[in-house]
Amino acid sequence: MTGPLLSKSRFLAGLQCPLRLWYSCYEQELASEPTPAQQALFDTGHQVGELARDRYPGGVLIEEDHLHQEDALRSTRGALKSSRVPGIYEGAFTFDGVLIRADILGSVGDGAWNLVEVKSGTGVKEYNLYDVAIQYHVLSGLGFELKQAGILNLNKEYVYDGRKLDLEALFKFTDLKEEVLELREEVAAKIRNLKAMLGQTTPPAKDPSRHCRNPYDCDFYDHCTKNMPVHWVLELSGIREDRLGQLAAMGIADIRDIPDSFPLSALQIRIMECVINETDYVGPELKSSLTEYEYPIHFLDFETIAPAIPRYANTRPYQMLPFQWSDHVLSKDDTLTHNEYLCHEDRDPRERVAQTLLEALGDRGSICTYGNYEKRVISELADHLPHYRDRLQALLSRCHDLLVKIRRDYYHPEFHGSFSIKNVLPVLVPSMSYENLPIQEGGQAGVEYLRMIAPDTPSDEKERIRRDLLDYCRQDTLAMVRIREEILKRCRG
Numbered sequence: 367m368t369g370p371l372l373s374k375s376r377f378l379a380g381l382q383c384p385l386r387l388w389y390s391c392y393e394q395e396l397a398s399e400p401t402p403a404q405q406a407l408f409d410t411g412h413q414v415g416e417l418a419r420d421r422y423p424g425g426v427l428i429e430e431d432h433l434h435q436e437d438a439l440r441s442t443r444g445a446l447k448s449s450r451v452p453g454i455y456e457g458a459f460t461f462d463g464v465l466i467r468a469d470i471l472g473s474v475g476d477g478a479w480n481l482v483e484v485k486s487g488t489g490v491k492e493y494n495l496y497d498v499a500i501q502y503h504v505l506s507g508l509g510f511e512l513k514q515a516g517i518l519n520l521n522k523e524y525v526y527d528g529r530k531l532d533l534e535a536l537f538k539f540t541d542l543k544e545e546v547l548e549l550r551e552e553v554a555a556k557i558r559n560l561k562a563m564l565g566q567t568t569p570p571a572k573d574p575s576r577h578c579r580n581p582y583d584c585d586f587y588d589h590c591t592k593n594m595p596v597h598w599v600l601e602l603s604g605i606r607e608d609r610l611g612q613l614a615a616m617g618i619a620d621i622r623d624i625p626d627s628f629p630l631s632a633l634q635i636r637i638m639e640c641v642i643n644e645t646d647y648v649g650p651e652l653k654s655s656l657t658e659y660e661y662p663i664h665f666l667d668f669e670t671i672a673p674a675i676p677r678y679a680n681t682r683p684y685q686m687l688p689f690q691w692s693d694h695v696l697s698k699d700d701t702l703t704h705n706e707y708l709c710h711e712d713r714d715p716r717e718r719v720a721q722t723l724l725e726a727l728g729d730r731g732s733i734c735t736y737g738n739y740e741k742r743v744i745s746e747l748a749d750h751l752p753h754y755r756d757r758l759q760a761l762l763s764r765c766h767d768l769l770v771k772i773r774r775d776y777y778h779p780e781f782h783g784s785f786s787i788k789n790v791l792p793v794l795v796p797s798m799s800y801e802n803l804p805i806q807e808g809g810q811a812g813v814e815y816l817r818m819i820a821p822d823t824p825s826d827e828k829e830r831i832r833r834d835l836l837d838y839c840r841q842d843t844l845a846m847v848r849i850r851e852e853i854l855k856r857c858r859g
């Protein structure tokens with residue numbers, strides 16, 4: 367039986383997991399829809415890809431999409447007929463049962479070419495080598511002479527001057543031809559194996575595990591894990607790959623079936639005991655660590671964007687830009703008040719964020735955060751704004767990380783191994799959850815913020831997004847207040 371054509375993305379899916387490739391070819395309908403944050407990542411990839419073409423001007427764009435590959439192959443052949451074409455964008459090529467779309471193929475004269483794979487990240491990852499290697503396999507198989515074959519990344523050191531993007535400096539190219547040549551036999555063998563697998567009449571057996579999230583989130587994850595036990599062994603925080611392999615070899619998927627003699631870390635044993643005894647764990651230090659705050663206690667959360675392509679002067683690719691904060695303030699007499707700020711305009715929000723934040727936080731009281739992110743945001747603000755530097759840096763010593771305290775001294779079996787605030791909140795405070803909020807996580811907040819400040823968004827839509835953003839960020843800080851309150855009750859209990 368002849369299998370379907372492999373594409374670059376299918377080949378990469380097959381390297382991650384043969385079952386993923388099988389599903390991609392034969393049962394794509396089992397895939398989950400991308401989340402708003404994943405969709406935003408795809409969109410960023412497209413934006414960066416389009417901008418990268420301007421660094422190699424004059425090329426011919428092959429416009430046909432992946433649903434019209436035959437037409438794309440024909441257009442590419444047509445474009446190649448001209449000996450003067452300086453480059454081809456999204457060129458379609460097929461060889462050895464593999465079809466690729468090359469981001470940029472630039473002519474370097476004398477019939478030779480440079481292959482450029484555009485990646486929106488800021489560094490070459492080891493698994494990116496296969497992106498280039500599969501294209502090298504196809505193009506060299508078709509007889510192309512490739513002088514260079516590599517990856518074009520964003521340069522994280524580049525600082526935008528606010529006037530015109532300097533594409534030479536914004537991007538940096540890494541030639542990987544030597545590394546790719548070393549992979550030639552391996553790639554050819556992998557293609558053979560994957561094609562043989564696709565020629566079988568049944569899907570390959572593969573249990574979900576860590577590989578489902580590495581190097582990419584698999585879009586069949588919900589399908590593959592739908593029949594997993596309620597307390598799956600992957601809930602054991604930080605469990606090593608080899609331990610998972612040992613458990614799989616013993617046929618154990620449920621935490622409750624793990625023998626006492628199986629080596630686990632202290633945290634993993636705690637999780638296992640909570641699951642087996644159906645009870646939560648309250649560490650001896652928890653109460654004192656949750657009451658060591660100085661009043662008034664500020665519960666602080668930021669929302670940020672990190673545009674891949676710098677948007678404002680004096681910013682780099684992926685520079686973290688806080689555009690919103692929420693601060694619930696708990697006084698010693700248990701009074702709770704709330705402050706917030708949200709930038710409404712398409713401008714660098716950092717100055718106003720810092721100014722309003724310093725006013726709200728004053729110089730007294732602890733600052734409670736959930737994770738280390740808020741400290742990073744404050745540190746970066748201090749680096750960027752010398753006139754506020756000392757006052758911003760003074761905030762850092764007032765910060766307390768609630769997540770660290772909970773992770774160290776509290777566990778509930780319904781956490782299912784995750785200490786994310788979105789997960790912890792409905793377990794401890796069932797009356798509160800993120801489910802009914804239009805914005806449910808930080809990535810989505812960033813996407814919505816950019817929509818709110820876009821000039822073509824209608825004003826009523828802007829107003830709706832503004833309210834949704836305020837509701838979301840406020841929920842994050844109120845969640846911290848209620849989580850701390852609830853855990854303290856449990857300490858007393």
Ligand code: SF4
Nearest residue numbers: 383386578584587590
């Ligand atoms: S969820 Fe995991 S096991 Fe299932 S197809 Fe994806 S990578 Fe493979």
